Amino acid sequence: MNTMLQTENHVLEIERSIEQIDIKGQYINLASPIHVSGQLNITELLAQYSEDIAKSHTGLTFQIGVDEAGRGPLLGSVNVAAALLPRAWTGLIEEQPLKDTPLSILTDSKQLSEKKRDILYPLVQQYAIGYVIADIPAAVIDQVNILQATMLGMRLCTEVLLESIAYHLSDMMKNAHQLAIEVLFDGNRCPELNYSSLARLGIKETMIDCQAWVKGDARHTSIAAASILAKVSRDKTMYALDAEHPEYGIAKHKGYPTRAHMEAIDKYGVLAAHRRSFAPVRKALESEC
Incomplete structure (x- = not known):
């Protein structure tokens, strides 16, 4: 099931329930559906990147941060998120691109109190140009192991966000001098993306620069934003389970x-x-x- 609904305020609501996954050309039936949700602010996306494309000597560049929460627990899902922040807010945290913005306190979610994470969660959703959150259930973790489940979540978040962006920038991308996409993953490895699927959307493998950053959520604003989304969304599932099994x-x-x-x-x-x-x-x- 794949649902994308463009609302009147030009925000694309992303909702997917994934029951099969293509891994290296082979479809695997998942033990339990993976739920993917998110938003893409089309108005802001076009406003911030159309200027680049209008200049023939410049290309289209943007950076996506990806992080996870919940690899260590014995219970529940592992949650993964990808975030695309406004251009001016994207960069190294130490260079303070978030100074005097609503996300000024944003850093590695593990360094923030739960109260501050809960404050930041709706703000990241509100001000991010786009974000995607994937909930990988325990049954899938048991099916493929926790590392592969995490990599799968990182892959899906990246691909779903890129797919949504490519669809709405398709005409502009044809006129762009070049397209450069940085995808920054927290940790020491990158997932293997489905490049053939992305190529059909006009995003070639050569356009994507995947980077693994150890403790990246304390280095890059985009990864820090993703860490908030992943951590708080997982906590919400834990509170729901707590209500069922106090x-x-x-x-x-x-x-x-x-x-x-x-x-x-x-x-x-x-x-x-x-x-x-x-x-x-x-x-x-x-x-x-």
Whole structure:
């Protein structure tokens, strides 16, 4: 299912439920659907990048930051987000491109209090030119392992955002001297994008510069913005699970293997949302047999 709805204020709402994925030419049925959502501010996209294209001697360049949250927990999804900030707000955090902006306190989400993250979350959504959030459920983590699930989320966020951008800049891109896309991934590796699919949208592999940045969420504003989206969106899923299963204390431990969490598993058993491929959960299931 793929839904894109352009509203009156020229904001594209992105909603997808992905049940199959093409990996190196082979379609894989996912154990559970991956939900992808986001927005693209078409008005701002055209306003900020049309000037570049109008100048024949310059190309179209933009930077997307990508980050994840929730690789370590025993419970729930891993959330991944991609963010495209306004041009003037994009750059190294130390150079203070966010000074005197609504996102002035933005940095690595792990360095911010939950209160500040919750303040920033709607602001990033409001002021980003575009963003995408992917929720990779526990069943998919168990199916492909946590590393590959994270890479898959990073890939999907990047491709969905690029697809939306390419569609609305297609006419401009034909006239651009060149197109350069920087995709900055937090961590020490980049996912393998589906370049053949992107090429059909007019985005060639040579146009994309994928970069891996260790602790990139503390270096680049775009990655920091993605880290806020990923972290807070995951926390929201944890609070929803906590409301369904208050005896597990999920609101406090967010699914991480704390003593309280392990004691709850011992006492109440394993939930459907637990990651069965993770050793503590697997051992708990074996002890039930």
